[in-house]
Amino acid sequence: MNYTEKLQHVSVLGAAGKMGSGILLLTAIEMTDLSLQPENKGKKFVLNAIDLSFEALQGLIEYVKVQALKAAEKKTVQLRKWYADRSDLIENGDIIQAYVEDVIRMIRPVTDMKAAYDSYLVFEAVNENKALKVKLFTDIDAHNPHQPWFLTNTSSVPIHEIDDEAKLNGRIMGVHFYNPPAIQRLVELIAANNTLTEVKEFATQFAKNLRKVIVHSNDYAGFIGNGHFMRDALHGIQQAEELMKNHSFTQAIYMVNKVSQDYLVRPMGIFQLIDYVGIDVVQFIMQVMNPHLPDENLHSELLDKLMASGVKGGQHADGSQKDGFFVYERGRIAKVYDLDSASYQPVDAIASAADAALGQFPQGGVAWKTILRNANKDQKLQDWFHSFKQMNDLGAKLALEYGKRSCEIGQKLVDDNVALAVEDVNTVMMTGFFHAYGPINDFFAS
């Protein structure tokens, strides 16, 4: 079965979820584009969007409509060629509308898992729960006569374990998108030791056609992205806990968040990032990874306590941020959670004392937004971080320590053979996490 044939009947599991909806959209667009090629005219293409509730699926269709429209507006030059034989479609507006309708027509929203019994390809984006994934794959595989291939969006579960437990004999591959899949360019591809060559080739072709930046990761829990993020998050938490000896809880959280954002020139501070991903998700990923790491303890009591207090972070269905470590107003941190009093305190009440404790902010600030496009980026960063070494202020010291640890974590991923190369680690962090520089660098070495 060739690439196109595989894509003629596809099911996406968890299609209305945060990741699933993006994966469904990209798959629908790829399938629609294939269906418009002259050699495929007349062939049938089916894409099942499988999720638990019709309500969520309804929202999914609205999302796909908006996104497919944007995609069509960007590739109208191409679309005019594909629709050249449709004499009724003359203006760009006609053609763009027709394309959006074709994408929507491709999708069958269903709540019944049985729809996947006819698919050649199953894309899974359900919760990060191995038992659930195994159960779904086992059931579909038992009832599906086509020996379907399974692509999983897991960000942490080793692929070979799912393969073993669901008895898929290598018909599985990790295809890990970043949030949101429609915009984030990075895809981590993870093959199990026995993943079939055809499946690998297919997944690579698929990611290429989606114009993704592909990084191959070896099949170790957490892969590259979460392998770095989880350890980086733990470091941030530990640094904060250390600060709590002399500072209040809220001040410590504020300080480490500021150091990891403004000093380290990252798009978000570490606690904002945890909020963005979801405290629950981070806790869960650590739980998945921890048993695979005998020499480490990937676990945070602080996160457990927050969860117990009902502070979860994550995002609402419309993409807006839920309250976590922080409360956000128009994208900015407005309040900081205080674990002791189980209440949020205005950031203004915390900032001045915390800033004073961090000491002088390094001169000649380098901002994340502008450094990305700076032609002298590396030199600027080098000078910036070097200036920290001349300072005695707490903030600069914390930043150096943080940067060093991030570098160690990155290097460990290479040493442990999770990543094939230093470049891969840096690409994942720069593409998937929008860092301005890779964690493996010479900036922080003493």
Place this chain on the structure above:
Amino acid sequence: MKLRRKIYMAAGYNTISLGTGRKEFNPRKERPGLEYYMSEAGKGTLAQIGGAENVDESVVGNFMAARFNKQGHLGSFMPMVDEGLKYKPSSRVEGACASGGLSLLSGIRSVLSETAEVVLSMGVEVQNTQKAIYGADVLAGAGWFQKRKAGQAYFFPGQFSDRAGAYGKKVGEDKARLAFATWFKNAIENARLCETAQEFHNTAPDLMALGMTKPNGKVFTDHLNVFDCSKVSDGASAIAILSEEGLSRCGIDKKDAVEVVGFGHAVADITQDPEDLTRLTTIEQAVKMAFDSAGITKDDLATAEVHDCFSVAGVLITEALGFAKEGEGADFVAAGNTARNGIIPLNTTGGLIGWGHPTGATGVHQAVTIWEQLTGKAGDAQISIPANKPYGMTINMGGDDKTVVAIVYKKVE
């Protein structure tokens, strides 16, 4: 054909050309509409001619408000601009991107025919109401609709890409590209001197490098990059067209006016493809008519505003004007001859690529620029007008060389 009566232009006014590149522009925020631009430009000119009571007639050049703004009947907006225009004649004229030129001609003809002594001529277009990909459908109306299906997504960039491709074949692709890039560089450098220009805020450090960008037919066109193209613009321009009597009625000193000494107006069949992709033959005709009626040659021109909707059009116009022989326009432009310090400074405030191209307003904007240059009102963009070359010219084109208005202006001694 020598004009039977002395005709003047004065009291020009340009709004800014709003669109990407201007700091004020935010595609997500609501923007001023037709009413705003017409009012600003109209009032701008009326204030310089003693008010609406001195105006006998108005004319509005506009291409496609019917689609961009779902608005027809623009002539009737003039009394909104100033109540003093109520119950006076006003009409809207259309000739695609030459609508502004037709607005000027309509005024010139009214004064020539002695039915008016003072005409308020305006041009306006508000195009940012739609994304460029849909605006391209609207602008494609300047071509024959029966050819739309076979055309490029960006219809007119596609048409002129074909011209650029043919020209590259004729003179060599590298030579053509260098000329297009030079044209772009001149346009932006000139626009940086004019506060109302769309590219006034442009600070790109290496314009030649941008201009040399290799075209990519997969996402845009085969032979033109985006820097070769004028942008999507909102704006309006206005100017007064007057007889001698009109000048004195409005209290305008002749040194603050330019004399219109000749014009050419030619059209070609919109249903026919160009005879030769590397020549703008309708422009050649209109230019010839304009020179003949003014009794001058290209060598008498101190400057000209030419219709560079695309860089390739600018280069081809140097040949149509006679400054370069056929096939030698590329060298002529690349050598810097059209820059503000060159043999013939063209588009001294940026032209369509640099100043902006609110389609229906462009012809009037060109006249305002020439009026400014010949009367010494061009501010930072002022060039010197040699005493032996007191003439300026505007060339305004509609569609792919289908409607052309060329006008010759003379500095008043």
